[in-house]
Amino acid sequence: MPGIENANPFAYVSTETIPQSPPPTAAKGVAGWLKTNLFATPRDTVLTIIVALILLWIVPPMLNWLFFDAVWTGDGREACLGEHVGACWAFVEAKFGQFMYGRYPAELRWRVDLTGFLLIAGLVPIAIPSVPYKRENAIYLLVVFPIIAFMLLTGWPFLEPVETSRWGGLLVTLVVAIVGIVVSFPLGILLALGRRSNLPIVKTMSVIFIEFWRGVPLITVLFMSSVMLPLFLPADVSFDKLLRALIGVALFSSAYMAEVIRGGLQAIPKGQYEAANAMALTYWQGMRLIILPQALKLVIPGIVNTFIGLFKDTSLVLIIGIFDLLGIVQQNFTDTNWISPATPATGLVFAAFIYFIFCFGMSRYSAFMEERLDTGHKR
Amino acid sequence: MSEQAAPAPAKMEVSETEVAVELINMNKWYGEFHVLRNINLKVMRGERIVIAGPSGSGKSTMIRCINRLEEHQKGKIIVDGIELTNDLKKIDEVRREVGMVFQHFNLFPHLTILENCTLAPIWVRKMPKKKAEEIAMHYLERVKIPEQANKYPGQLSGGQQQRVAIARSLCMNPRIMLFDEPTSALDPEMIKEVLDTMVGLAEEGMTMLCVTHEMGFARQVANRVIFMDQGQIVEQNDPINFFDHPQHERTKLFLSQILH
Amino acid sequence: MSEQAAPAPAKMEVSETEVAVELINMNKWYGEFHVLRNINLKVMRGERIVIAGPSGSGKSTMIRCINRLEEHQKGKIIVDGIELTNDLKKIDEVRREVGMVFQHFNLFPHLTILENCTLAPIWVRKMPKKKAEEIAMHYLERVKIPEQANKYPGQLSGGQQQRVAIARSLCMNPRIMLFDEPTSALDPEMIKEVLDTMVGLAEEGMTMLCVTHEMGFARQVANRVIFMDQGQIVEQNDPINFFDHPQHERTKLFLSQILH
Amino acid sequence: MAHTDGVADGTEDSGRASLIYDPKVRGVFFQAILIIVVAYLVYSGISNAAGNLARAGIASGFDFFGERAGFEIGQTLVHYTNDSTYFRAFLVGLLNTLMVSALGILFATIIGFIVGLARLSRNYLIRKLATVYVETLRNIPLLLQLLFWYKAVLAVLPNPRETGLEQGTTVLWTLNNRGLYIPRLIPEAGASAILVAAIIAIALWVVIGMWAGKRQMRTGQQFPTFLTGLAILVGLPLLTFFLTGMPFDVEFSALQGFNMSGGTVIRPEFIALLLGLSLYTASFIAEIVRAGILAVAKGQTEAAYALGLSPNHTSRLVIIPQAMRVIIPPLTSQYLNLTKNSSLAVAIGYPDLVAVFGGTVLNQTGQAVEVITITMLVYLTISLLTSAFMNWFNSRVALVER
Amino acid sequence: ATLDDVKAKGFVQCGVSTGLAGFSAPDDAGDWKGIDVDLCRGVAAAIFDDASAVKYSPLSAKERFTALQSGEIDILSRNTTWTMSRDTELGLNFAGVNYYDGQGFMVRKSLGVNSALQLSGASVCVQTGTTTELNLTDYFKANNMTYNPVVFEKLEEVNAAYDSNRCDVYTTDQSGLYAIRLGLSAPDDHVVLPEVISKEPLGPVVRQGDDQWFSIVKWVHFAMINAEELGVTSENVDEMMDSENPNIMRLLGKEGTFGEAVGLENDWAYQVIKNVGNYGEVFEANVGESTPLGIARGLNALWTNGGLQYAPPVR
Numbered sequence A: 001m002p003g004i005e006n007a008n009p010f011a012y013v014s015t016e017t018i019p020q021s022p023p024p025t026a027a028k029g030v031a032g033w034l035k036t037n038l039f040a041t042p043r044d045t046v047l048t049i050i051v052a053l054i055l056l057w058i059v060p061p062m063l064n065w066l067f068f069d070a071v072w073t074g075d076g077r078e079a080c081l082g083e084h085v086g087a088c089w090a091f092v093e094a095k096f097g098q099f100m101y102g103r104y105p106a107e108l109r110w111r112v113d114l115t116g117f118l119l120i121a122g123l124v125p126i127a128i129p130s131v132p133y134k135r136e137n138a139i140y141l142l143v144v145f146p147i148i149a150f151m152l153l154t155g156w157p158f159l160e161p162v163e164t165s166r167w168g169g170l171l172v173t174l175v176v177a178i179v180g181i182v183v184s185f186p187l188g189i190l191l192a193l194g195r196r197s198n199l200p201i202v203k204t205m206s207v208i209f210i211e212f213w214r215g216v217p218l219i220t221v222l223f224m225s226s227v228m229l230p231l232f233l234p235a236d237v238s239f240d241k242l243l244r245a246l247i248g249v250a251l252f253s254s255a256y257m258a259e260v261i262r263g264g265l266q267a268i269p270k271g272q273y274e275a276a277n278a279m280a281l282t283y284w285q286g287m288r289l290i291i292l293p294q295a296l297k298l299v300i301p302g303i304v305n306t307f308i309g310l311f312k313d314t315s316l317v318l319i320i321g322i323f324d325l326l327g328i329v330q331q332n333f334t335d336t337n338w339i340s341p342a343t344p345a346t347g348l349v350f351a352a353f354i355y356f357i358f359c360f361g362m363s364r365y366s367a368f369m370e371e372r373l374d375t376g377h378k379r
Numbered sequence B, C: 001m002s003e004q005a006a007p008a009p010a011k012m013e014v015s016e017t018e019v020a021v022e023l024i025n026m027n028k029w030y031g032e033f034h035v036l037r038n039i040n041l042k043v044m045r046g047e048r049i050v051i052a053g054p055s056g057s058g059k060s061t062m063i064r065c066i067n068r069l070e071e072h073q074k075g076k077i078i079v080d081g082i083e084l085t086n087d088l089k090k091i092d093e094v095r096r097e098v099g100m101v102f103q104h105f106n107l108f109p110h111l112t113i114l115e116n117c118t119l120a121p122i123w124v125r126k127m128p129k130k131k132a133e134e135i136a137m138h139y140l141e142r143v144k145i146p147e148q149a150n151k152y153p154g155q156l157s158g159g160q161q162q163r164v165a166i167a168r169s170l171c172m173n174p175r176i177m178l179f180d181e182p183t184s185a186l187d188p189e190m191i192k193e194v195l196d197t198m199v200g201l202a203e204e205g206m207t208m209l210c211v212t213h214e215m216g217f218a219r220q221v222a223n224r225v226i227f228m229d230q231g232q233i234v235e236q237n238d239p240i241n242f243f244d245h246p247q248h249e250r251t252k253l254f255l256s257q258i259l260h
Numbered sequence D: 001m002a003h004t005d006g007v008a009d010g011t012e013d014s015g016r017a018s019l020i021y022d023p024k025v026r027g028v029f030f031q032a033i034l035i036i037v038v039a040y041l042v043y044s045g046i047s048n049a050a051g052n053l054a055r056a057g058i059a060s061g062f063d064f065f066g067e068r069a070g071f072e073i074g075q076t077l078v079h080y081t082n083d084s085t086y087f088r089a090f091l092v093g094l095l096n097t098l099m100v101s102a103l104g105i106l107f108a109t110i111i112g113f114i115v116g117l118a119r120l121s122r123n124y125l126i127r128k129l130a131t132v133y134v135e136t137l138r139n140i141p142l143l144l145q146l147l148f149w150y151k152a153v154l155a156v157l158p159n160p161r162e163t164g165l166e167q168g169t170t171v172l173w174t175l176n177n178r179g180l181y182i183p184r185l186i187p188e189a190g191a192s193a194i195l196v197a198a199i200i201a202i203a204l205w206v207v208i209g210m211w212a213g214k215r216q217m218r219t220g221q222q223f224p225t226f227l228t229g230l231a232i233l234v235g236l237p238l239l240t241f242f243l244t245g246m247p248f249d250v251e252f253s254a255l256q257g258f259n260m261s262g263g264t265v266i267r268p269e270f271i272a273l274l275l276g277l278s279l280y281t282a283s284f285i286a287e288i289v290r291a292g293i294l295a296v297a298k299g300q301t302e303a304a305y306a307l308g309l310s311p312n313h314t315s316r317l318v319i320i321p322q323a324m325r326v327i328i329p330p331l332t333s334q335y336l337n338l339t340k341n342s343s344l345a346v347a348i349g350y351p352d353l354v355a356v357f358g359g360t361v362l363n364q365t366g367q368a369v370e371v372i373t374i375t376m377l378v379y380l381t382i383s384l385l386t387s388a389f390m391n392w393f394n395s396r397v398a399l400v401e402r
Numbered sequence E: 001a002t003l004d005d006v007k008a009k010g011f012v013q014c015g016v017s018t019g020l021a022g023f024s025a026p027d028d029a030g031d032w033k034g035i036d037v038d039l040c041r042g043v044a045a046a047i048f049d050d051a052s053a054v055k056y057s058p059l060s061a062k063e064r065f066t067a068l069q070s071g072e073i074d075i076l077s078r079n080t081t082w083t084m085s086r087d088t089e090l091g092l093n094f095a096g097v098n099y100y101d102g103q104g105f106m107v108r109k110s111l112g113v114n115s116a117l118q119l120s121g122a123s124v125c126v127q128t129g130t131t132t133e134l135n136l137t138d139y140f141k142a143n144n145m146t147y148n149p150v151v152f153e154k155l156e157e158v159n160a161a162y163d164s165n166r167c168d169v170y171t172t173d174q175s176g177l178y179a180i181r182l183g184l185s186a187p188d189d190h191v192v193l194p195e196v197i198s199k200e201p202l203g204p205v206v207r208q209g210d211d212q213w214f215s216i217v218k219w220v221h222f223a224m225i226n227a228e229e230l231g232v233t234s235e236n237v238d239e240m241m242d243s244e245n246p247n248i249m250r251l252l253g254k255e256g257t258f259g260e261a262v263g264l265e266n267d268w269a270y271q272v273i274k275n276v277g278n279y280g281e282v283f284e285a286n287v288g289e290s291t292p293l294g295i296a297r298g299l300n301a302l303w304t305n306g307g308l309q310y311a312p313p314v315r
Ligand SMILES: Nc1ncnc2c1ncn2[C@@H]1O[C@H](COP(=O)(O)OP(=O)(O)OP(=O)(O)O)[C@@H](O)[C@H]1O
Pocket: B030, B033, B035, B053, B054, B055, B056, B057, B058, B059, B060, B061, B062
């Protein structure tokens, strides 16, 4: 071998330890940050400048409209008329009750508030991973709460009844979204299992069902359920309109849910099925005890995403004349007392803000869960 | 099946008369592919059988047919006196009597070790939870990991997981145990842990069918070694004769590769 | 850069004068963390250098600085006479001269083995496809897997993949090769295949910098072993002296752990 | 468990199995029940509907398709007047839906890819801006966004009479709240030559592409195919245009009365819908693209760089081909969503299928069952065709591995 | 039969518009008000002696007939134009005309237009699924003019579009135009053009095939007109019970069994008038001169005053 027998001219032993020293200024501090993040290359610099200019152009007028030029108080359109008037928040303030509850009788709104409180009381502990009693909590949310909520909101059978046509605003939005998710969840599981079944007819029907609902627009489904469903029922059977919208939404979202859950089922290794089999568990025992608990945990993010989609889609019930949040906001644009150039924009921005808070919250939560599952579940 | 408390099985010899598993002219196809061809095999109660053979020779498939994880298409399989047919009830009965340990353990990751072990006794044997836990702890002690009972499978090493898998099977108090390459997914150091556990089981007289290439294990515990190739049983013999005087060409070739 | 046909490099001695790579007072930080501290290193053309050191000592980082996969913040790096600065053109020039083999091969899974090897010659060297393929086949033969040329990386074993990775680098006809733990993701049997290939390369006089813990390899082919710790070069020497008479405390400790 | 209870091959010598425990028998039994239940539901639905319709004296059937529609539609891609049939109206709605969906898909894909890449940019400002874009648009209902865009578009644009145009004078283009007006080309004799030229140009582009590919493989020389192709595509028809003596009558628009007349108009409803659909869907596509690119291991980029490939070539030859297989399946769902979401056009007065056919036609004819059924089937068909195409495409780019 | 169903469930399900001031619109408290609403309340009063036994389904123009056909609502009282095809092909029956209307146009004053004949080339905002859409086409066609339709599903959307100057012209029934003008940001900037381009008899609609229910709705309407003609109001109806006028006696159920003939109590009309009022009262309260809409009786005056409102006698 070459070079080995010669004494190596490079032989070297370090005599001192070079201490850890701070990076040169270019790499740290504000300047370093700016350099690497904003002005790394000439192209970056140009882009940064262009973007900054655009922001300068957009943001200040936006802030002006939203805050500085906005009208915060007033009791009629006069307050919001004028040359340089921004958002008409007085309108939102005056209509806030309607936006939240619709035409739910004012003296009975405590029932809605109580329902909301009961919901939060169930949701918060189930959403925080470290809180125990998940199973009990889920039962409360999926079984007990819906019954209480139903009785509180409709008044049946003990309280003064409030018909659903008086419900509206955020109340309806939440009712549609929550009922949609609660109903579509078990239905989605069944459909997902059906689609993976090897009974050909069960499988075919699940596939047809899922593909059908995923292939048609929700608004045609809603229209169908809102005005055409009675045509397909015997003459003397009738449902509440809201209920029918709920059925439409639930069927629609169960198809999406089924696909999410199927993804989870597919991710469970075959060995788990075989182990369950080898231990003489029946099909349903195996599903309930082994497969579904794992699969559902895997797809929590997907489920939350479906829920976000559903929550946004509730705005479509407006098209069939149910006054959800967006519907009631829009209806109030025609209130002669409040009509002004700023009113519609303000109303829409307000509605957008409410939807955003809910959806963004949920999407953050789903991202959080995804991270958790990712670290906790490596195989 | 009868409920039993954690048993302390006596050391047992091979029974001369009691048949544990019998395969008669058994054939299986995957689609057009004939995986198992005319398999005839009689396993007496208490026998320890090691099955060897090249990859793809049908070892796993044969063993999986015995507890009906795979369906056979021709011939008979009789386990513990029960013939395996489409009858779901009989399949369940057989599965309750036959424990199985997989190459990749297949523990349930969402359940603790203890819950893994008590699941089947509770739901299949309808045992009270307390009793199931007692039995489970008994077997976890047997496999020397009682202290891990409340951990989750993901927190255990491969060898420990495989021992849990064995304990889990034992909790159902099976009369026959099937092992499908139980050590081949393990690091060398862990293989020994698991083999020791299996040797212990064998010494207590459990009827065992074990697919493995651990020839040391075969020599030590097997009554019989079966060699399979291309879906057929090519040769069977007691371990000494099998290793020292293989008859069939295929066997000789195979052994020459395995034993260097 | 000049186009060259598949070369048959002559056996070469270490050049006394030609410097292949030179690091002068090189420093690098990750954020606030000082990974490389005052590195000074001169590699002559034809030298084979092995870099060893505990995990996290900055070996990979140093090697990655040499073909600018990482940017250094202080000091100079001169490769083949070209100083590495922000100048993209120079970086490209350097990268064309420096081949790199990664721990995890990083083959392109969507291309066949042959396409993996011809991609860079075609697009970077602007070589006709036919010629690129000839050269690729030449190097695939060198690493003894010409028959795999039309398979996809996923269809090859780890050892084969790493050999493809080496061939892929060689196809660019580099003057310097960098290896970052090329064997540490491989099974023991496959390590040998790859090391053999590398020994072959070394014998042909390729300038090599190789991060590895294969001390047998170091003894066999290295001109020099560099030992790094905490971002510094702690000791360097020829292999015999390095292994038999380590000077620095840190080196002694490390060697006592590695060589049992 | 499902996969062991499966369909047996029948060569069984197991006649003794008691029937209830035979999975085959069970399967047949359950499925038979399922069929009966579903068939009953379908039957009773249909018979109820028939009964209810008959009782109410409502005519049913598809004869109405041939009748005169008698209403106008704001935007039509094919010739349509109020004397056309309902079928023609259906066609107009369908084409409008297809047009807005196709353009929406195109724009959403382009914007989505740009924003997705921007989220991975080294530039802090661009990265954050892209994040804000995605998080905002994803979390606000599309319907609301459409209303917003419609109002915003209308609010910004002036009334045609406020744009300072003189009555009767033609203009090349003008933008007001009635739409974007551009000249309309009315083909005359010889115009078809230009079409032919365009087709030839496309063919040439393909040929050049293939030739350049071959030449590179042969000699290693690279060729600016894209630019050349573009030049040919623009140049050849333009050349023909002048050579044939400009065989077009150009109709310019002019302010006539209180509105513009003549020319081609792109209406604000369409602009708002296209804007809303594209921007909303793009926010989802951006996330898909980002995830797809992140799914390609970092080592791939490094390996490509180490081989000396430029960042451009690295993206084109190494990263994107690998990212595509992760991107395409979810991208398909977004395309389907966009198509379905185009039905929200009804809220901002764009005459799509749901507005024209499921709205006006349904009302004028009163044939709700027929109209809604057809509408649903049309969407279903579009969805299935899109999926089929994307599946085919996916199988072509899918990674051949193992 | 519908009456039995209604009695069984205890209320009348009434299809109304999604909000048209004076005809059917919810007030701030969420209670529905308007001429069309009062007709439903009258029917409820006739059946239950309680005008509030009504539930309302707000319907878009597009949904209304399907909703009635499918049985979702019992009466459609939603400024719906009586046309032959609707009466004959859709399985519906119009039970009378509670408002005679005609389609008109509204434009911005700044356009300087004073006749509909000057509207050629205009953009027209219109609601989908109405006779309006068809009349519009016919009118422009007949006068050799062109227009550009901008069609929306909901009234709010049409209003918003017109208000933001998307269209030059807003067309709908004239009564509607007045109501809508009130809701614009600057009502005084708009004029309603004089032309009335169509006959728009608006009235309640029921399903075909249930003559009894048809009669009830029809006669509730007639009773209100007859009451105005006879001078019976909600205030004086109790005194009128003592009236000797045989017409009044028959109307209020003192004589004959007219109510029983349609399955109601004999005092059905008394209940209608007592709880809701006569036609004149209803008109004045909802759309009359004293309301912001300020619509004159015009065609809707009683025949005795030169209008068209004429009801067959109770006899
Ligand atoms: N589900 C299946 N469908 C089709 N063929 C299969 C299936 N499972 C296994 N096979 C084939 O059947 C043959 C026997 O497989 P088996 O798993 O029993 O082999 P083995 O002897 O256990 O091999 P190994 O030592 O690799 O586990 C193989 O050729 C295999 O490819």
